[in-house]
Amino acid sequence: MSDNGPVQTRSPVLTVRRVDAYYAITVVAPQIAERFRSGQFLSVAVGGEQSSMLLRRPFAIHDVKPDYGGTVEFLFAVRGPGTAWLAERRQRDLLDVVGPLGRPFPLPRDPVNCMLAGGGSGAAPLFPLAHALRRRGCRVDFVLGAASADRVFSAISARRIAETTTFTTDDGSFGVRGRVTDALERAMDDARSDVVYACGPMPMLRTVAAVAARQGVPVQVAVEETMACGTGICMSCVIPVVGEDGITRMVRACVDGPVFRGERVRFDDVGTIPFDALGAPGWKARGEDSADPQSGVADREAG
Amino acid sequence: MSDNGPVQTRSPVLTVRRVDAYYAITVVAPQIAERFRSGQFLSVAVGGEQSSMLLRRPFAIHDVKPDYGGTVEFLFAVRGPGTAWLAERRQRDLLDVVGPLGRPFPLPRDPVNCMLAGGGSGAAPLFPLAHALRRRGCRVDFVLGAASADRVFSAISARRIAETTTFTTDDGSFGVRGRVTDALERAMDDARSDVVYACGPMPMLRTVAAVAARQGVPVQVAVEETMACGTGICMSCVIPVVGEDGITRMVRACVDGPVFRGERVRFDDVGTIPFDALGAPGWKARGEDSADPQSGVADREAG
Amino acid sequence: MTTDMRTRLAGRELPNPVMAAAGCAGTGRELAQFFDIARIGAVVTKSVMLEPRAGRPAPRVAETPSGMLSAIGLQGPGVEVFLQRDLPWLLSRGGRAVASVAGAGAGEYAELARRLSAAEGVEMIEVNLSCPNPAGGGLDFADDPAEAARVVHAVRSHTRSDIPVFAKLAADVPDLVALARACVEARADGLSLINSVRAMAVDPRTLRPAVAGGVGGLSGPAIRPIAVASVYRVHAALPEVPLIGMGGVRTGADALELLAAGASAVGVGTVTFSDPSACVRILRELEELLEERGADRVSDVVGAAHRPAGAPLGAVLGR
Amino acid sequence: MTTDMRTRLAGRELPNPVMAAAGCAGTGRELAQFFDIARIGAVVTKSVMLEPRAGRPAPRVAETPSGMLSAIGLQGPGVEVFLQRDLPWLLSRGGRAVASVAGAGAGEYAELARRLSAAEGVEMIEVNLSCPNPAGGGLDFADDPAEAARVVHAVRSHTRSDIPVFAKLAADVPDLVALARACVEARADGLSLINSVRAMAVDPRTLRPAVAGGVGGLSGPAIRPIAVASVYRVHAALPEVPLIGMGGVRTGADALELLAAGASAVGVGTVTFSDPSACVRILRELEELLEERGADRVSDVVGAAHRPAGAPLGAVLGR
């Protein structure tokens, strides 16, 4: 219906590849490819028409190519029955895909130094971002972490794109033993980072945001919340975010995010309704404008 | 657990073929093949592990071969989502199959003349029966009917096995215009049939049973009732059948059938609880033995 | 043959009987990315409350077999923002708006009804008597016919007289038919059946309740047979009362099931989360099914499952 | 580490908590073709009545999303045949029999309980207060706590004192907790939750009810979240009362969900129709899950979902 909004397509599978602990599926989806900007995700119906699995599965878009009119790739780890079903897809199967969804990463106007930090499969959206940043003349550095070597995401392409790449694994099987956030501060110093982009589990994002705050550097985080619709209609994916007006609102990760300014996300209060959030029990309206839960979260300039 | 009871197997699909309006699936299932006797059926789980379709789909076993240790073939028309899913199976997919289920056709001890009457896909169980009868030296004749030419079941193999074959179609597109039962009496006269075997929709079975009764010839019918379990535990598939003791019982088509003596089935009362059925409202127990709903339905000698 | 798809609900005519159910259509804007919202019968709004409301903590949803458990807690911006921002937008796109209302007591409901029915363009009011997961507890009016009647009466009295008031009930109440009757006696013009069903899931990894609220509402195809039974029972008891049926509608055939059980219109809820254009697809499928059956108009099949087997229905439908 | 799988139900010890639910195990003979019935905790019989009973007309079942609608009408041979034929066979195979009983009034229930508990080998009596589809109507005791209590009291009084009596309740009753309490006050030793849920389907081809009875009972995974909520609520209200949880259990993880909600044993019903060896598979899966979590015994996880997040449970389960 609109030209840059999401579309729903029946997309043929072009390839299903195993990449270490992950699967990579590429589908032909010209309209999604054409609209895509880095940071956005797609959602896939799983299990076929008579599936008992009602909800779509969201995945970050990892790569977009012009082949066949436009293809889109996503990577995933098998986690439950939905991803297990996806891993069994074969070439030419049709997938019901909706995308691109969510707000993209804001890109800096100037050629600044960008630090990209990713944990596990959460790193996926950083790769198209890295390419976009490079096209703008930005310096790109990576810190990628995972539980073990086979879960480090796209190490080779990271090395190809980035000025420097730091790897961390929990078990020390690859790169530095430890967590992304252990290596981040040092990497940022070395790279003289002007801005940080981060994707991964909520606790990692929280620490990355804290590190960036300490260094006085802006940070953009892409969050993962349980999503029922991915299109903004169900209100299942909310997290507490502070608006420009200083008011905390429960905003939808799927359409108001998944990308937020790190300092705006109240990480410590994720999974709660902060007492001072708009509309929290006991909260009192202060005027009509601030009562609009959408206002004040639309700012997303970076750098 | 027992040597001739049904087994549950994960069977690889060997072939999926289109045969006119039907699909034929052959699976490797040595234990089912080995136990099979004609008239029995199998049941297939549809839609995969996360399917919303809870119930197995029952299909008559159409053929059994010794290849790969033992294969089993069933034929089906796409009717709803379960059969649509089955039609999309490919070689090497695994199917969850339970079989063989139900009581087989009783075979005559002597080499008598056997008339086999089938309607649509309901004719499937008649083919292994025909082979078994031929091995016993019986004469086999077929009357096969369907809505249209492409729904006449295995016309060629019928011709190969049988002495005579009569085809009927509702639209006259193949063989005689009309119903199986229109052609049956004449065919029985011509073939001097001593016994009739029939499979197909309930109204057809009713008429076949009436024709056989008129001619004073025994008749075995294989019924199709909605089945939830196919193994005798749910009591969903009951039809009113008169026992040897003259008492009508609601018996399970899946384990007490699907093959019954035609004159024992109260066709006119299918879909009801006849007032004189054991345990019907108002019915009074006449003694302990007759109160056993299983007794009296075990006789199944033919010819 | 084309079927006349118009349907009447207590004097209001809708171009077709497929509605987006309350809380499952966002503000309308989100769905409008996928289809023209003017094409469906109506959009029922997320239940509007007087004040902004933050709802329940996350996780708010969990997937269950053919269903979904949710505990959103009626998060919303409040009536003011609805009237200033959401309603005008819906109308500007040619959408027909049914305003769902929820309050902490009869007074709040009445106030909402008054303000909403005073606004131009609200087609009907749906009184949500049945949401199982308000953040602060206390929306269980529906357990008590007298309390429900009081709310309905207050709403009806404060609603512009030409705007029908529908009471939305849950299926898991002590006595659905008694409750329905009480609402109708309190002058509800019709009933919406059903809301989600009280249910729960435990995360087998953490062994803790899967949604933060503990108990939530079960919706989606899993509950369709409960919705069909509810519509059937209420239509049998109150055949003159127009019903909007909902609960697990995924296909046109599902919509037909609810119409045959006695609904004059059908709401599509959870399935929109998995198929954003579900409403228009279902409308198209329903239209095809009705045409195949030779139905002249939607009302030919409304309540069909109640007619004695065979004769009149068979005649109408040419079978 | 191996988990001790034994579970106690009102003084009875079962080797493990997985039971075949009433009406879903036939006489035991049919399932014994697929697995050794001595391996599961117990086999609950189809509800036994005094006289043979023909049940409802066909069609008796319809498939629904992740569920099944059924209206069997308690077809069965009567208590005499059960005692002479089915019970001895079950015992001869080492099966543990829980006798489910259903009658037209407290007197019949009591008579059944007397005869069944006098027989050697019945482990427990389950009082079916909740079957929604008796052929003649009238089994709706469960809608009224006083009536249910009367039946339970009569059964308890006529049952051998060492045999526990469990009352089986439906979820869709006016007040489940009140009903549960009434049964316990009438000296039920435990409760079985839940029976199938009143529901209906319409055949979209004929537009007639899909099962002959019209309304039937919905069972299978679709209702699991309703079962979990019921067990959770009753366990919260009556933490000392042993519960047998059932409703849509398909996997070991599902069984674990019900245990965590508060059940001490779990019944497997409808899923046995689609997977005849479901009971033993579920038992194996449950055992693996408990071992992964480092549970010493089943009771470690019973009611786990009620404990405050984090501490004691986390400790027990080593997470």
Ligand SMILES: Cc1cc2nc3c(=O)[nH]c(=O)nc-3n(C[C@H](O)[C@H](O)[C@H](O)COP(=O)(O)OP(=O)(O)OC[C@H]3O[C@@H](n4cnc5c(N)ncnc54)[C@H](O)[C@@H]3O)c2cc1C
């Ligand atoms: C915006 C976004 C982007 C994502 N991108 C990726 C990606 O690029 N690669 C990748 O491997 N995974 C990604 N995830 C996580 C991915 O969606 C889940 O791993 C997947 O849904 C699991 O489905 P399942 O059926 O296999 O697992 P189950 O655990 O059985 O799923 C059950 C339910 O929980 C939801 N769920 C489970 N895990 C998550 C999770 N981590 N986040 C949100 N919902 C979850 C599922 O969607 C489903 O509704 C992303 C999640 C979000 C929200």
Ligand SMILES: Cc1cc2nc3c(=O)[nH]c(=O)nc-3n(C[C@H](O)[C@H](O)[C@H](O)COP(=O)(O)OP(=O)(O)OC[C@H]3O[C@@H](n4cnc5c(N)ncnc54)[C@H](O)[C@@H]3O)c2cc1C
């Ligand atoms: C003993 C027996 C043997 C059969 N043999 C064959 C065969 O060899 N070839 C063939 O094409 N069909 C056969 N059928 C019918 C076949 O089982 C149905 O066509 C099939 O189950 C339809 O499934 P569906 O999901 O495609 O259709 P749907 O109509 O969507 O099925 C919905 C439900 O109804 C049941 N059902 C639908 N049609 C029938 C039916 N005719 N009989 C029983 N249950 C039904 C299904 O099993 C399922 O539970 C047999 C049925 C029985 C009972």
Ligand SMILES: Cc1cc2nc3c(=O)[nH]c(=O)nc-3n(C[C@H](O)[C@H](O)[C@H](O)COP(=O)(O)O)c2cc1C
């Ligand atoms: C996430 C979600 C939010 C809902 N919000 C509302 C609401 O605000 N008001 C209301 O009356 N019903 C609400 N409902 C109930 C639906 O309108 C509908 O009655 C119910 O979900 C059954 O239909 P379904 O199975 O098609 O979803 C909500 C349901 C869901 C799943």
Ligand SMILES: Cc1cc2nc3c(=O)[nH]c(=O)nc-3n(C[C@H](O)[C@H](O)[C@H](O)COP(=O)(O)O)c2cc1C
């Ligand atoms: C076909 C069928 C027959 C049943 N018969 C009985 C019965 O005789 N007595 C009883 O107490 N429950 C009976 N039940 C209910 C089950 O025991 C169980 O409580 C219910 O189906 C929920 O569990 P499930 O979802 O695992 O099937 C029956 C259920 C089905 C589906």
Ligand code: FES
């Ligand atoms: S997932 Fe539905 S609003 Fe975000």
Ligand code: FES
């Ligand atoms: S299908 Fe279950 S008893 Fe026959």
